[in-house]
Amino acid sequence: MQHEIKFGSRMVVFNLEYRKRKSLGIKVHPDNLVEVLAPVDAKEHKVLERLKEKAPWILKQIDHFNTYKPSTPARRFINGETHLYLGRQYRLKIVPDKIDAVKAYRGQLWMHSQNPEPEVLKKQLEIWYKHKASVVFTELLEEVLPKFKRYKISTPVLSIRTMSKRWGSCTPAGRIILNTELIKAPKGSIEYVIIHELCHLVHHNHTRAFQNLQSRIMPDWSKWKDRLEYSLA
Template identity: 45%
Template sequence: MEETKHAITYAGKSIPFHLIYSKRKSMEIVVYPDGSVSVKAPLGTDENLIEHRLHKRARWILRQIRYFAQFEPRTPQRRFVGGESHLYLGRKYRLKITRSEIEGVLLKHGFFHINVADNKPEHVAKLLEHWYRRRADVYFSQVLGECWLRFQNKGVDKPTLKIRIMKTRWGSLSRKGGMTLNLQLIKAPRECIEYVVIHELCHLLHSNHGKAFYDLLERSLPDWIARKKKLEMALC
Protein backbone atom coordinates (compact mmCIF):
# COMPACT_ATOMS: atom_id res chain seq x y z
CA MET A 1 0.00 0.00 0.00
CA GLU A 2 1.54 3.30 -1.17
CA GLU A 3 0.70 6.66 0.45
CA THR A 4 1.76 10.11 -0.81
CA LYS A 5 0.78 13.70 -0.03
CA HIS A 6 -0.94 15.95 -2.60
CA ALA A 7 -3.21 19.00 -2.76
CA ILE A 8 -5.80 20.58 -5.03
CA THR A 9 -7.05 24.17 -5.14
CA TYR A 10 -10.78 24.91 -5.14
CA ALA A 11 -12.37 28.36 -4.93
CA GLY A 12 -9.00 29.78 -3.89
CA LYS A 13 -8.58 27.27 -1.04
CA SER A 14 -5.95 24.57 -0.87
CA ILE A 15 -7.20 21.11 0.06
CA PRO A 16 -4.30 18.83 1.07
CA PHE A 17 -4.97 15.10 0.89
CA HIS A 18 -3.25 11.77 1.39
CA LEU A 19 -3.39 9.52 -1.66
CA ILE A 20 -3.35 5.80 -0.92
CA TYR A 21 -3.15 3.19 -3.68
CA SER A 22 -4.26 -0.29 -2.71
CA LYS A 23 -5.92 -3.43 -4.08
CA ARG A 24 -9.50 -2.19 -4.18
CA LYS A 25 -12.20 -1.86 -6.83
CA SER A 26 -13.41 1.69 -6.30
CA MET A 27 -12.20 5.11 -5.19
CA GLU A 28 -13.12 6.47 -1.76
CA ILE A 29 -12.76 10.00 -0.37
CA VAL A 30 -12.74 10.30 3.43
CA VAL A 31 -12.69 13.41 5.64
CA TYR A 32 -11.54 12.56 9.15
CA PRO A 33 -12.50 14.35 12.40
CA ASP A 34 -9.08 16.05 12.55
CA GLY A 35 -9.83 17.71 9.18
CA SER A 36 -7.44 15.58 7.17
CA VAL A 37 -8.52 14.18 3.80
CA SER A 38 -7.67 10.75 2.45
CA VAL A 39 -8.24 9.37 -1.04
CA LYS A 40 -8.10 5.59 -1.40
CA ALA A 41 -7.78 4.54 -5.02
CA PRO A 42 -7.30 1.27 -6.93
CA LEU A 43 -3.76 0.52 -8.02
CA GLY A 44 -2.87 2.25 -11.28
CA THR A 45 -5.60 4.91 -11.13
CA ASP A 46 -4.57 7.99 -13.13
CA GLU A 47 -3.88 11.02 -10.91
CA ASN A 48 -5.81 13.29 -13.29
CA LEU A 49 -8.91 11.17 -12.70
CA ILE A 50 -8.34 11.41 -8.95
CA GLU A 51 -8.03 15.20 -9.08
CA HIS A 52 -11.16 15.42 -11.25
CA ARG A 53 -13.11 13.39 -8.67
CA LEU A 54 -11.78 15.59 -5.86
CA HIS A 55 -12.84 18.78 -7.65
CA LYS A 56 -16.34 17.33 -8.07
CA ARG A 57 -16.51 16.58 -4.32
CA ALA A 58 -14.63 19.71 -3.18
CA ARG A 59 -17.69 21.54 -1.84
CA TRP A 60 -18.64 18.48 0.21
CA ILE A 61 -15.06 18.10 1.47
CA LEU A 62 -14.88 21.72 2.65
CA ARG A 63 -18.30 21.40 4.25
CA GLN A 64 -17.13 18.33 6.19
CA ILE A 65 -13.94 20.10 7.31
CA ARG A 66 -16.01 23.05 8.60
CA TYR A 67 -18.37 20.65 10.35
CA PHE A 68 -15.57 18.94 12.26
CA ALA A 69 -13.85 22.26 13.02
CA GLN A 70 -16.78 23.39 15.16
CA PHE A 71 -15.97 20.69 17.71
CA GLU A 72 -12.27 21.50 18.10
CA PRO A 73 -12.63 23.59 21.29
CA ARG A 74 -14.51 20.69 22.99
CA THR A 75 -11.33 18.73 23.62
CA PRO A 76 -8.52 20.89 24.97
CA GLN A 77 -5.04 19.48 25.35
CA ARG A 78 -5.01 17.09 28.31
CA ARG A 79 -2.57 18.01 31.11
CA PHE A 80 -3.21 15.05 33.46
CA VAL A 81 -3.32 17.10 36.64
CA GLY A 82 -5.64 16.99 39.62
CA GLY A 83 -9.16 18.31 38.98
CA GLU A 84 -9.01 17.82 35.22
CA SER A 85 -12.00 16.03 33.62
CA HIS A 86 -11.63 12.88 31.55
CA LEU A 87 -14.26 10.81 29.75
CA TYR A 88 -15.32 7.21 30.26
CA LEU A 89 -18.31 5.76 28.35
CA GLY A 90 -19.63 9.24 27.64
CA ARG A 91 -19.43 10.61 31.19
CA LYS A 92 -16.90 13.02 32.67
CA TYR A 93 -14.84 12.11 35.73
CA ARG A 94 -12.31 14.37 37.47
CA LEU A 95 -8.81 13.26 38.42
CA LYS A 96 -7.79 12.89 42.07
CA ILE A 97 -4.07 12.24 42.17
CA THR A 98 -2.41 10.88 45.32
CA ARG A 99 1.26 10.07 45.91
CA SER A 100 1.59 6.40 46.85
CA GLU A 101 4.10 3.58 46.46
CA ILE A 102 1.23 1.30 45.45
CA GLU A 103 0.11 2.56 42.05
CA GLY A 104 -3.31 2.11 40.51
CA VAL A 105 -6.47 3.70 39.13
CA LEU A 106 -9.93 3.42 40.71
CA LEU A 107 -13.16 4.90 39.35
CA LYS A 108 -15.35 5.86 42.30
CA HIS A 109 -17.93 8.52 43.21
CA GLY A 110 -17.40 10.58 40.07
CA PHE A 111 -13.60 10.64 40.25
CA PHE A 112 -10.63 8.83 38.79
CA HIS A 113 -8.62 8.12 41.96
CA ILE A 114 -5.04 7.74 40.74
CA ASN A 115 -2.32 6.60 43.12
CA VAL A 116 1.16 7.24 41.75
CA ALA A 117 4.73 7.09 43.02
CA ASP A 118 5.65 9.73 40.44
CA ASN A 119 2.95 12.34 39.80
CA LYS A 120 4.50 13.71 36.61
CA PRO A 121 1.76 14.19 33.97
CA GLU A 122 3.32 11.71 31.55
CA HIS A 123 3.30 9.00 34.22
CA VAL A 124 -0.30 9.74 35.19
CA ALA A 125 -1.21 9.55 31.50
CA LYS A 126 0.38 6.10 31.14
CA LEU A 127 -1.46 4.75 34.18
CA LEU A 128 -4.78 6.09 32.92
CA GLU A 129 -4.20 4.72 29.42
CA HIS A 130 -3.42 1.30 30.89
CA TRP A 131 -6.68 1.47 32.87
CA TYR A 132 -8.63 2.44 29.73
CA ARG A 133 -7.05 -0.42 27.80
CA ARG A 134 -7.98 -3.03 30.39
CA ARG A 135 -11.56 -1.75 30.45
CA ALA A 136 -11.70 -1.64 26.65
CA ASP A 137 -10.50 -5.25 26.35
CA VAL A 138 -13.54 -6.42 28.27
CA TYR A 139 -16.13 -3.88 27.15
CA PHE A 140 -15.39 -3.95 23.41
CA SER A 141 -15.45 -7.77 23.41
CA GLN A 142 -18.87 -7.66 25.08
CA VAL A 143 -20.25 -5.14 22.56
CA LEU A 144 -18.84 -7.11 19.62
CA GLY A 145 -20.44 -10.29 20.95
CA GLU A 146 -23.86 -8.66 21.23
CA CYS A 147 -23.65 -6.91 17.84
CA TRP A 148 -22.45 -10.12 16.20
CA LEU A 149 -25.88 -11.71 16.82
CA ARG A 150 -27.21 -9.59 13.92
CA PHE A 151 -24.59 -11.03 11.54
CA GLN A 152 -23.99 -14.61 12.65
CA ASN A 153 -26.36 -16.08 10.06
CA LYS A 154 -25.05 -14.07 7.10
CA GLY A 155 -22.38 -16.55 6.04
CA VAL A 156 -19.36 -14.67 7.42
CA ASP A 157 -16.94 -15.46 10.23
CA LYS A 158 -16.83 -13.48 13.45
CA PRO A 159 -13.79 -11.18 13.35
CA THR A 160 -10.99 -11.26 15.87
CA LEU A 161 -10.64 -8.06 17.91
CA LYS A 162 -7.64 -5.79 18.35
CA ILE A 163 -7.44 -2.47 20.20
CA ARG A 164 -4.97 0.30 19.50
CA ILE A 165 -4.75 4.08 19.35
CA MET A 166 -5.52 5.42 15.87
CA LYS A 167 -5.21 9.08 14.91
CA THR A 168 -7.77 9.25 12.13
CA ARG A 169 -10.11 6.26 12.38
CA TRP A 170 -12.55 4.85 14.91
CA GLY A 171 -12.27 1.35 13.54
CA SER A 172 -11.06 -0.78 10.65
CA LEU A 173 -11.51 -4.26 9.21
CA SER A 174 -8.60 -6.15 7.66
CA ARG A 175 -8.87 -8.36 4.59
CA LYS A 176 -8.28 -11.36 6.88
CA GLY A 177 -11.32 -10.45 8.96
CA GLY A 178 -9.64 -8.78 11.92
CA MET A 179 -11.45 -5.85 13.52
CA THR A 180 -9.39 -3.05 15.07
CA LEU A 181 -11.08 -0.51 17.35
CA ASN A 182 -9.62 2.79 18.48
CA LEU A 183 -8.86 2.78 22.21
CA GLN A 184 -10.34 6.30 22.40
CA LEU A 185 -13.81 4.79 21.81
CA ILE A 186 -13.87 3.65 25.45
CA LYS A 187 -14.50 7.32 26.25
CA ALA A 188 -17.67 7.42 24.10
CA PRO A 189 -21.23 6.39 25.00
CA ARG A 190 -22.14 2.76 24.41
CA GLU A 191 -24.43 3.54 21.46
CA CYS A 192 -21.48 5.17 19.68
CA ILE A 193 -19.29 2.11 20.25
CA GLU A 194 -22.09 -0.07 18.88
CA TYR A 195 -22.27 2.12 15.77
CA VAL A 196 -18.55 1.68 15.02
CA VAL A 197 -18.69 -2.08 15.63
CA ILE A 198 -21.73 -2.57 13.38
CA HIS A 199 -20.19 -0.30 10.73
CA GLU A 200 -17.14 -2.55 10.61
CA LEU A 201 -19.24 -5.73 10.68
CA CYS A 202 -21.08 -4.49 7.59
CA HIS A 203 -17.70 -4.43 5.85
CA LEU A 204 -17.55 -8.21 6.22
CA LEU A 205 -20.13 -8.34 3.44
CA HIS A 206 -19.34 -5.11 1.56
CA SER A 207 -15.73 -3.91 1.53
CA ASN A 208 -16.43 -0.41 0.19
CA HIS A 209 -18.90 2.34 1.09
CA GLY A 210 -21.25 1.74 -1.81
CA LYS A 211 -25.05 1.63 -1.83
CA ALA A 212 -25.16 -2.03 -0.75
CA PHE A 213 -23.03 -1.21 2.29
CA TYR A 214 -25.25 1.66 3.42
CA ASP A 215 -28.41 -0.37 2.77
CA LEU A 216 -27.07 -3.06 5.12
CA LEU A 217 -26.01 -0.49 7.70
CA GLU A 218 -29.46 1.09 7.57
CA ARG A 219 -31.15 -2.29 8.12
CA SER A 220 -28.74 -3.27 10.89
CA LEU A 221 -28.82 0.09 12.69
CA PRO A 222 -31.61 2.42 11.51
CA ASP A 223 -30.42 5.33 13.71
CA TRP A 224 -26.77 5.10 12.65
CA ILE A 225 -26.61 8.71 11.47
CA ALA A 226 -27.67 10.03 14.89
CA ARG A 227 -25.15 7.76 16.61
CA LYS A 228 -22.38 8.88 14.24
CA LYS A 229 -23.11 12.55 14.99
CA LYS A 230 -23.17 11.84 18.73
CA LEU A 231 -19.74 10.20 18.47
CA GLU A 232 -18.34 13.16 16.56
CA MET A 233 -19.72 15.61 19.13
CA ALA A 234 -18.50 13.55 22.08
CA LEU A 235 -14.89 12.95 21.07
CA CYS A 236 -13.94 15.27 18.20
Protein backbone atom coordinates in the same frame (compact mmCIF):
# COMPACT_ATOMS: atom_id res chain seq x y z
CA MET B 1 0.98 15.16 -10.50
CA GLN B 2 -0.93 17.15 -7.91
CA HIS B 3 -3.94 19.18 -9.08
CA GLU B 4 -6.69 21.19 -7.49
CA ILE B 5 -10.33 21.27 -8.43
CA LYS B 6 -13.16 23.42 -7.13
CA PHE B 7 -16.38 21.61 -6.25
CA GLY B 8 -18.86 24.37 -5.44
CA SER B 9 -17.14 26.26 -2.63
CA ARG B 10 -14.70 23.49 -1.79
CA MET B 11 -11.19 22.97 -3.05
CA VAL B 12 -10.08 19.38 -3.44
CA VAL B 13 -6.49 18.30 -4.06
CA PHE B 14 -5.97 15.25 -6.17
CA ASN B 15 -3.16 13.26 -7.69
CA LEU B 16 -3.54 12.56 -11.39
CA GLU B 17 -1.66 9.71 -12.96
CA TYR B 18 -1.89 8.26 -16.42
CA ARG B 19 -1.92 4.50 -16.70
CA LYS B 20 -2.57 1.80 -19.21
CA ARG B 21 -6.28 1.43 -18.53
CA LYS B 22 -9.63 1.87 -20.22
CA SER B 23 -11.56 4.03 -17.79
CA LEU B 24 -11.08 6.61 -15.09
CA GLY B 25 -10.43 5.33 -11.58
CA ILE B 26 -10.98 7.44 -8.45
CA LYS B 27 -9.90 6.53 -4.95
CA VAL B 28 -10.26 8.54 -1.75
CA HIS B 29 -7.74 7.63 0.95
CA PRO B 30 -8.28 8.08 4.70
CA ASP B 31 -5.76 10.95 4.71
CA ASN B 32 -8.09 12.80 2.26
CA LEU B 33 -5.82 12.29 -0.71
CA VAL B 34 -7.82 11.79 -3.87
CA GLU B 35 -6.07 9.55 -6.35
CA VAL B 36 -7.16 9.67 -9.97
CA LEU B 37 -5.95 7.15 -12.51
CA ALA B 38 -6.70 8.09 -16.11
CA PRO B 39 -6.14 6.21 -19.38
CA VAL B 40 -2.92 7.33 -21.12
CA ASP B 41 -4.77 9.04 -23.97
CA ALA B 42 -7.32 10.87 -21.80
CA LYS B 43 -7.56 14.63 -22.29
CA GLU B 44 -7.13 16.58 -19.09
CA HIS B 45 -10.31 18.66 -19.51
CA LYS B 46 -12.29 15.44 -20.00
CA VAL B 47 -10.83 14.06 -16.79
CA LEU B 48 -11.82 17.25 -14.94
CA GLU B 49 -15.31 17.11 -16.38
CA ARG B 50 -15.72 13.56 -15.19
CA LEU B 51 -14.38 14.49 -11.73
CA LYS B 52 -16.97 17.29 -11.48
CA GLU B 53 -19.69 14.75 -12.18
CA LYS B 54 -18.27 12.56 -9.44
CA ALA B 55 -17.91 15.48 -6.99
CA PRO B 56 -20.82 14.53 -4.70
CA TRP B 57 -19.39 11.04 -4.24
CA ILE B 58 -15.83 12.31 -3.69
CA LEU B 59 -16.93 14.90 -1.10
CA LYS B 60 -18.98 12.28 0.68
CA GLN B 61 -15.96 10.00 1.02
CA ILE B 62 -13.79 12.87 2.27
CA ASP B 63 -16.41 13.88 4.83
CA HIS B 64 -16.74 10.32 5.95
CA PHE B 65 -13.04 10.10 6.70
CA ASN B 66 -12.96 13.53 8.30
CA THR B 67 -15.74 12.90 10.76
CA TYR B 68 -14.52 9.42 11.43
CA LYS B 69 -11.37 10.37 13.23
CA PRO B 70 -10.42 11.12 16.78
CA SER B 71 -9.17 14.32 18.29
CA THR B 72 -8.47 14.39 22.00
CA PRO B 73 -7.19 17.48 23.73
CA ALA B 74 -3.95 17.41 25.74
CA ARG B 75 -4.20 16.74 29.47
CA ARG B 76 -2.08 18.04 32.35
CA PHE B 77 -2.91 15.46 35.04
CA ILE B 78 -3.81 17.78 37.85
CA ASN B 79 -6.57 17.45 40.45
CA GLY B 80 -10.02 18.45 39.24
CA GLU B 81 -9.20 18.05 35.57
CA THR B 82 -11.89 16.14 33.68
CA HIS B 83 -11.25 12.91 31.83
CA LEU B 84 -13.72 10.95 29.72
CA TYR B 85 -14.79 7.37 30.20
CA LEU B 86 -17.69 5.79 28.30
CA GLY B 87 -19.05 9.18 27.31
CA ARG B 88 -19.01 10.65 30.82
CA GLN B 89 -16.76 13.28 32.39
CA TYR B 90 -14.85 12.22 35.48
CA ARG B 91 -12.95 14.59 37.76
CA LEU B 92 -9.41 13.56 38.49
CA LYS B 93 -8.57 12.85 42.16
CA ILE B 94 -4.90 12.17 42.66
CA VAL B 95 -4.03 10.22 45.82
CA PRO B 96 -0.38 9.55 46.72
CA ASP B 97 -0.38 5.97 47.92
CA LYS B 98 1.72 2.82 48.46
CA ILE B 99 -0.07 1.11 45.60
CA ASP B 100 -1.08 2.08 42.05
CA ALA B 101 -4.80 1.86 41.30
CA VAL B 102 -7.35 3.59 39.08
CA LYS B 103 -11.07 3.66 39.67
CA ALA B 104 -13.92 5.58 38.06
CA TYR B 105 -16.61 6.10 40.66
CA ARG B 106 -19.52 8.57 40.94
CA GLY B 107 -18.07 11.16 38.61
CA GLN B 108 -14.58 10.96 40.10
CA LEU B 109 -11.57 9.32 38.57
CA TRP B 110 -9.48 8.15 41.52
CA MET B 111 -5.84 7.67 40.75
CA HIS B 112 -3.79 6.16 43.54
CA SER B 113 -0.14 6.40 42.68
CA GLN B 114 3.26 5.77 44.25
CA ASN B 115 4.71 8.47 42.05
CA PRO B 116 2.02 11.01 41.14
CA GLU B 117 4.00 12.89 38.51
CA PRO B 118 2.04 13.92 35.39
CA GLU B 119 4.06 11.63 33.07
CA VAL B 120 3.65 8.67 35.41
CA LEU B 121 -0.09 9.31 35.84
CA LYS B 122 -0.47 9.64 32.11
CA LYS B 123 1.08 6.20 31.57
CA GLN B 124 -0.97 4.72 34.42
CA LEU B 125 -4.21 6.05 32.96
CA GLU B 126 -3.30 4.85 29.47
CA ILE B 127 -2.84 1.33 30.83
CA TRP B 128 -6.20 1.55 32.61
CA TYR B 129 -7.97 2.83 29.46
CA LYS B 130 -6.37 0.01 27.44
CA HIS B 131 -7.52 -2.61 29.91
CA LYS B 132 -11.07 -1.19 30.00
CA ALA B 133 -11.08 -0.97 26.21
CA SER B 134 -10.25 -4.63 25.83
CA VAL B 135 -12.99 -5.68 28.28
CA VAL B 136 -15.73 -3.36 26.97
CA PHE B 137 -15.00 -3.75 23.22
CA THR B 138 -14.93 -7.56 23.50
CA GLU B 139 -18.28 -7.53 25.34
CA LEU B 140 -19.90 -5.21 22.81
CA LEU B 141 -18.58 -7.19 19.84
CA GLU B 142 -20.09 -10.37 21.31
CA GLU B 143 -23.38 -8.55 21.87
CA VAL B 144 -23.55 -7.25 18.30
CA LEU B 145 -22.33 -10.31 16.39
CA PRO B 146 -25.63 -12.28 16.48
CA LYS B 147 -27.23 -9.47 14.42
CA PHE B 148 -24.94 -10.49 11.55
CA LYS B 149 -25.75 -14.18 11.73
CA ARG B 150 -27.52 -14.35 8.40
CA TYR B 151 -24.69 -12.58 6.57
CA LYS B 152 -22.37 -15.50 7.34
CA ILE B 153 -19.32 -13.46 8.26
CA SER B 154 -16.64 -15.37 10.11
CA THR B 155 -16.06 -14.34 13.73
CA PRO B 156 -13.66 -11.39 13.52
CA VAL B 157 -10.41 -11.15 15.42
CA LEU B 158 -10.38 -7.98 17.52
CA SER B 159 -7.30 -5.75 17.79
CA ILE B 160 -7.13 -2.60 19.88
CA ARG B 161 -4.68 0.09 18.99
CA THR B 162 -4.18 3.82 19.36
CA MET B 163 -4.67 5.36 15.93
CA SER B 164 -4.47 9.02 15.09
CA LYS B 165 -6.78 9.06 12.07
CA ARG B 166 -9.44 6.39 12.48
CA TRP B 167 -11.91 5.13 15.05
CA GLY B 168 -11.86 1.73 13.48
CA SER B 169 -10.88 -0.25 10.46
CA CYS B 170 -11.00 -3.77 9.20
CA THR B 171 -9.03 -6.10 6.97
CA PRO B 172 -10.39 -8.40 4.25
CA ALA B 173 -9.16 -11.32 6.38
CA GLY B 174 -11.74 -10.35 9.01
CA ARG B 175 -9.67 -8.50 11.59
CA ILE B 176 -11.39 -5.56 13.24
CA ILE B 177 -9.14 -2.84 14.60
CA LEU B 178 -10.63 -0.43 17.12
CA ASN B 179 -9.06 2.72 18.44
CA THR B 180 -8.27 2.59 22.19
CA GLU B 181 -9.58 6.18 22.41
CA LEU B 182 -13.10 4.88 21.76
CA ILE B 183 -13.27 3.88 25.42
CA LYS B 184 -13.89 7.59 26.10
CA ALA B 185 -17.04 7.57 23.93
CA PRO B 186 -20.57 6.48 24.90
CA LYS B 187 -21.29 2.76 24.58
CA GLY B 188 -23.73 3.39 21.73
CA SER B 189 -20.98 5.13 19.78
CA ILE B 190 -18.56 2.25 20.34
CA GLU B 191 -21.30 -0.09 19.17
CA TYR B 192 -21.77 2.09 16.08
CA VAL B 193 -18.08 1.79 15.14
CA ILE B 194 -18.14 -1.98 15.70
CA ILE B 195 -21.29 -2.30 13.56
CA HIS B 196 -19.80 -0.04 10.88
CA GLU B 197 -16.73 -2.28 10.65
CA LEU B 198 -18.76 -5.50 10.71
CA CYS B 199 -20.87 -4.12 7.83
CA HIS B 200 -17.58 -3.71 5.94
CA LEU B 201 -17.04 -7.46 6.25
CA VAL B 202 -20.22 -7.79 4.17
CA HIS B 203 -19.78 -4.76 1.85
CA HIS B 204 -16.28 -3.31 1.51
CA ASN B 205 -17.12 0.19 0.31
CA HIS B 206 -19.65 2.80 1.40
CA THR B 207 -22.15 1.79 -1.21
CA ARG B 208 -25.93 2.08 -0.94
CA ALA B 209 -26.02 -1.60 0.04
CA PHE B 210 -23.59 -0.85 2.85
CA GLN B 211 -25.68 2.09 4.10
CA ASN B 212 -28.84 -0.03 3.99
CA LEU B 213 -27.23 -2.81 5.98
CA GLN B 214 -25.86 -0.38 8.57
CA SER B 215 -29.32 1.21 8.99
CA ARG B 216 -30.97 -2.20 9.25
CA ILE B 217 -28.61 -3.32 12.04
CA MET B 218 -28.55 0.05 13.83
CA PRO B 219 -31.41 2.33 12.77
CA ASP B 220 -30.19 5.24 14.93
CA TRP B 221 -26.53 4.97 13.91
CA SER B 222 -26.21 8.62 12.86
CA LYS B 223 -27.14 9.80 16.35
CA TRP B 224 -24.31 7.71 17.82
CA LYS B 225 -21.91 8.84 15.13
CA ASP B 226 -22.71 12.47 16.03
CA ARG B 227 -22.26 11.76 19.73
CA LEU B 228 -18.88 10.25 18.92
CA GLU B 229 -17.68 13.47 17.35
CA TYR B 230 -19.25 15.61 20.04
CA SER B 231 -18.10 13.59 23.02
CA LEU B 232 -14.41 13.68 22.18
CA ALA B 233 -14.24 17.15 20.69
